[in-house]
Amino acid sequence: MVKRSDMGNHRGTWSMRWFLSVGWILIWTWGCGTSAYSADEANQSRTCQTRGAQGDVLLISVTFDGAPQHVKGTFLDRSVWFFPIASGRYAGLLGIDLQDDPGTYHLLVHADYSDGPRRKSVCVTILKKDYPVQRLTLPKSMVELDQATLRRVRDEAQRVRQIFKHESPVRLWRGPFLEPVHGVISGRFGSRRIINGFPRSPHSGEDIAAPQGTPVVAMNSGVVRLTMNHFFTGNGVIIDHGLGLFSMYFHLSDIFVREGQRIAKGEPIGTVGATGRATGPHLHWGIRLNGARVDPYSLLAIAFEKT
Numbered sequence: 001m002v003k004r005s006d007m008g009n010h011r012g013t014w015s016m017r018w019f020l021s022v023g024w025i026l027i028w029t030w031g032c033g034t035s036a037y038s039a040d041e042a043n044q045s046r047t048c049q050t051r052g053a054q055g056d057v058l059l060i061s062v063t064f065d066g067a068p069q070h071v072k073g074t075f076l077d078r079s080v081w082f083f084p085i086a087s088g089r090y091a092g093l094l095g096i097d098l099q100d101d102p103g104t105y106h107l108l109v110h111a112d113y114s115d116g117p118r119r120k121s122v123c124v125t126i127l128k129k130d131y132p133v134q135r136l137t138l139p140k141s142m143v144e145l146d147q148a149t150l151r152r153v154r155d156e157a158q159r160v161r162q163i164f165k166h167e168s169p170v171r172l173w174r175g176p177f178l179e180p181v182h183g184v185i186s187g188r189f190g191s192r193r194i195i196n197g198f199p200r201s202p203h204s205g206e207d208i209a210a211p212q213g214t215p216v217v218a219m220n221s222g223v224v225r226l227t228m229n230h231f232f233t234g235n236g237v238i239i240d241h242g243l244g245l246f247s248m249y250f251h252l253s254d255i256f257v258r259e260g261q262r263i264a265k266g267e268p269i270g271t272v273g274a275t276g277r278a279t280g281p282h283l284h285w286g287i288r289l290n291g292a293r294v295d296p297y298s299l300l301a302i303a304f305e306k307t
Ligand SMILES: [Zn+2]
Pocket: 187, 203, 205, 206, 207, 283, 284, 285
């Protein structure tokens, strides 16, 4: 015999399951509708006022009345964090990954108020960019890896991915951004690399060649999240600038900072070197913005007002 209280519990559990499954379907449908809408628009090749090329960073500004507690956006399944810049105005950095498909999409922005959320949609067009092809010849030992080295490379990549997963909700940077070292560009962001005759992943940073030992400075304020000696990237530093923005400095000869250290914009973090897979002294400068691989010089090109 089933006790009344058990039935109540059972019914309660079932109701909760029904509620959760309906909730799930609604969310799923809403998500699907959103992406289908984006794809349709992409097919129509309509362009929006807000547009940028693959690898670009865009400064997006939105207005919301009153005082929302929190403003956050979603673009192609990536977060876009917003921060107040003036009364009722909010800005956010949107990163277009160098391999995002060209087309027209929507950045959905949610503002949370005490009486519920309000939403806005910003139309964004991604334009195709033709990145150059770079052919490199490297020693076999740097390209054909043994099992132990492959394991090491995989573990190192996993460690770096973990760092990017944690998007700290506090903005530590203030515009504008700095070039970490002045020199000659020896490897362009986005170039399609052919190493020893075989196509590889596109280059996700800028290579700036400079004499060994030249100081490298932080492009903006932040917290040192990782210092490492990795097989490909050599001695490296990753700085978390908050709101999903990270900068990377690789192939350093010396590292001056430690993990967890607060760093100011323009503060030296190390020196140019040729550690890891490098053919000569240079800085590999990379940026991740909410998971997107973006061109560091695109960040420098942004005209900041009061950010
Ligand atoms: Zn590089």
